[in-house]
Amino acid sequence: MSYTDEHRPMMTVDGTPLKKSLAIALRRQKIRALLLISPLLIFVLFTLALIFASMLFRSVENDIVSEILPETVVALSSWDAQSGELPDETVYSAFAGDIQRAAKAKDHTRVGLRLNYEKSGMASLFKKTARKAKKWDLEADAPFKNKLIETHKGWADIAVWQTLKTHSSLYTSGYFLNSIDMRKTVSGPEYQPEDRQILVTLFKRTLIISLVITMSCILLAYPVAWLLANLPMRQANLLMILVLLPFWTSLLVRTSAWKVMLQQQGVINDLLVALGMIEETGRLALINNQLGTVIAMTHILLPFMILPMYSVMQSISPTYLRAAKSLGATNWTAFWRIYFPQSVPGIGAGSILVFILSIGYYITPEIVGGNKGVFISNRIAYHIFQSMNWGLAAALGTILLVAVLILYWAYDKIVGIDNVKLGG
C-alpha cells in the first residue's frame, strides 16, 4: 500500500518514491518520442542553428585588420588618435613590414576591401602601396614615414590612420552601427553623412509596407475564409482549389505576371484607358513603386492569411450565431460580438505568418518594387552578392531577426500567443 504523509513523498508498494517510478515508467515513451523527432532535430541543429550562430558571429567579427596587420595594430595602440598628429616612425615601419608580408601572401586586398566599407579610397590605397612594398628592403629603406607618404599621399592623412585604429579590434559594433546609419569613429559613434543614410529608411519602409500588406490581406481574406467555412462542401472545395492555385505556379512567374498587369502599357492601364476612366497621358504608375510591391505581395501572401483563418472559422459552430440571434441580436451584432471575437485567433495566426514572411521578402520587391518599393532584404542581398560586406549583411539580418522576435513578444503580451490557432 502506498500512503500519504505530509512530510514524506508518496511511495510505491516496494518503497521507491512514486515520482521516481513514474519517471522510469515514462522513460521508454520519452526515448521513443525523442528518436522519432531526432532526424529533424539533427537537421535543424546542423543547418538552421549553425546558420544563425554564424550570422550572429559574422555581425561582430572583425579579425581581418589585426590578423593581416598585427604589428601595426600593436604599434597604433600607443598612438593618440585624437591628438591631431600623424603617428610616429614606429607605426610606419611596423606597417611597412605588415603590408610587405601581406602583399607577398596576397592578403592586402582583403584588408583594403574591409576598410573600404568604412572609408572610400582605402581599397586603392592598399592596392597601390602593396604593389610598391613588395620591392622594399625593410632594413635598408628605413625610415618609412616619408617613404610611405611619397608612395601615396593618403598616408599623410590622419583620417586613414584613425580608420585603421578604430577598426583594428577583434570584435566590432561597427556593422550594427552601420545598420542604423551610424558609424564608428575615434571620437565614438556618430551619424553617417546624409547621402549615406539609407538603412533606417529601408527598415521603416519594410515595417510599414509589411503592415499595409498584412492589413490588406486581412481585409481580403476574411470574407473568403468565411465563405470557405460556410459554403456546402462541394463549393467550398472548389473555392479552396482556387485559393491554393497560386501555390501551383512558381513565385517568379506570378510576380512577372503582375509586371505585365501593372506596367504603364499593361493590362490594367489599357483597360482603364479603354473604359475612359483615365487619360492616355495620365496612365497610372502601378509598378516600380511601393504600390506595386503592396499589390503583388498581398496577392502572393493571401493564402497564408486565408488558410489559418479558414481553419479557425471552420471550428466556430454556426449555433453561436443562431443563439445570438435568438437572444435578440441583429445580424451585425451577432457577427461583431459573437463571431468575430472567436475568429480573432485565426486573424492573429494569419497576420503573424504574413507579416513575418513579408518582412523578409526578397524576390517580389526586387522585381516590382523599383527604387521606392524595395525592402531591407534587397539591401542585405546587395551586401552579400555585390558589395561583399557580409558583416553588414549579417548585422542587418540579425536586426531583422530581433525585430521579428520583439513583435512576436509584443503580440504575446497584447493578444496572447495561446490565442493563435492554426487549426480547430
Add this chain to the structure above:
Amino acid sequence: MVKYGEYDLAEAQAKAFVEFQRVQKSYDGEVLVVKDLSLAIPRGEFLTLLGPSGSGKTTCLMMLAGFETATHGDIILDGVSINNIAPHKRGIGMVFQNYALFPHMTVAENLAFPLEVRKFSKSERDTKVKRALEMVQMGQFGGRRPAQLSGGQQQRVALARALLTNPKLVLMDEPLGALDKQLREHMQFEIKRIANNLGITVVYVTHDQTEALTMSDRVAVFDDGRIQQLAPPDELYESPKNSFVAQFIGENNTLEGIVKEITNGVALVQLDGGGLIDCNPVNVSKAGERTRVSIRPERVEFNKERFQPGAHTLTAEVLEFIYMGDIFRTRLRVAGNDNFIVKTRNAPDQVRLVPGAKIDIGWLPSDCRALDA
C-alpha cells in the same frame, strides 16, 4: 400566469398560441423534409417533438425559430404570421443542443448579452443577471468561462439565458442530449418545474422517448416528415395509432398476420406463425387485410387463473430469463417470433419462468392492437 393543469385544453386550442398551417419544407427542391404539417400549440403547453433523426422535427423547430424558411405554408405566433419576421425580432427563447454558450464571454456576460442588445442599463442588467443565476442555483459562477463549467452547469446557464428576457415561447433542441443519465433525469424535472412556474410555452425536440413521456403535456411523434400521432403521453403509450408509434414508443412485441373477421369491435387475427388471437382493430377495417399486432411486454399474462374466459391463448416456449432487479424480463418464442418479451414485476409471489418450459400466454383483447402492416 398559466399553471400546468389549470388551463382548459379545448379553450386553449381554440386560440392557439403557435400554429403551423400546412407547412412544407424542402432543402433541395426534390425531397420534402416536412410534408404538409399542421399543428396547433395552446399557450402554456409543453409540447415535445419526438422522432428518429431525419424525421423533420428539428427542421420544424428551426422554422419556428426563423433559422429556416418554410417552403410553403404559414407559421403563426400569437396571431401573427412570422414567415417574414427575422429571428431576432421573434422574441423566442432558445436552448441549443450543445448549449451554445459564447466561449469568449463569462457566464455573467453570456447572460447579460440579450439584455445588452436590448439596451438595458448596466444596473438593470446586473440585477437581472444576478436573479437569473440564482434561479438556476448558479449564484457564485458568474465570473467563470463556460469551459470551466460541467455539462449540467452549462445547461443551467443556457436555460437561464434563454429565459432572461421573459419570452412567451421557448424552444429546446435536444438540450439534455450531452448529459449522463442521472443528471438528465434531474434536469428533466428542473426544466419542467421552471416551465410550469413561469407559465411559458415550450416546444421541445428530443429523440429520447422516456424524456418525451416524462416531461410533456403532449407529444408529437414525427416520422418521414409527418406527425404520426399527436397525443398526451399516456394515450401515446397505451393507444398507439399505428405500428411506427407502437414500435417507437416503449418496448413492444409484434406479431404479423391476416385479419380473419371483425365482429363487435374485436378482430380475429390468424398469425403467420400459427395461432389465432383476439385484437383491438385500430387501423384495420375488413377481413383479409394484413396486420401487425402489437402487445406491450407488461400486458402479457401467463397465469391461467387470470385469463379471460373464452379468449384465445397461444403456446410459448421460454428461451431466456433475465433478472433485472425491479422486474423480470423473459424472452419467449411465440408464433415463430423469438423475440417476444414478457415483463413481470418482482413481487414475492411472482413466478420465475425456467428456460425450456412450455407455457400458455394470453392478454386482454383491448391491449392487443391490430395495426397497419
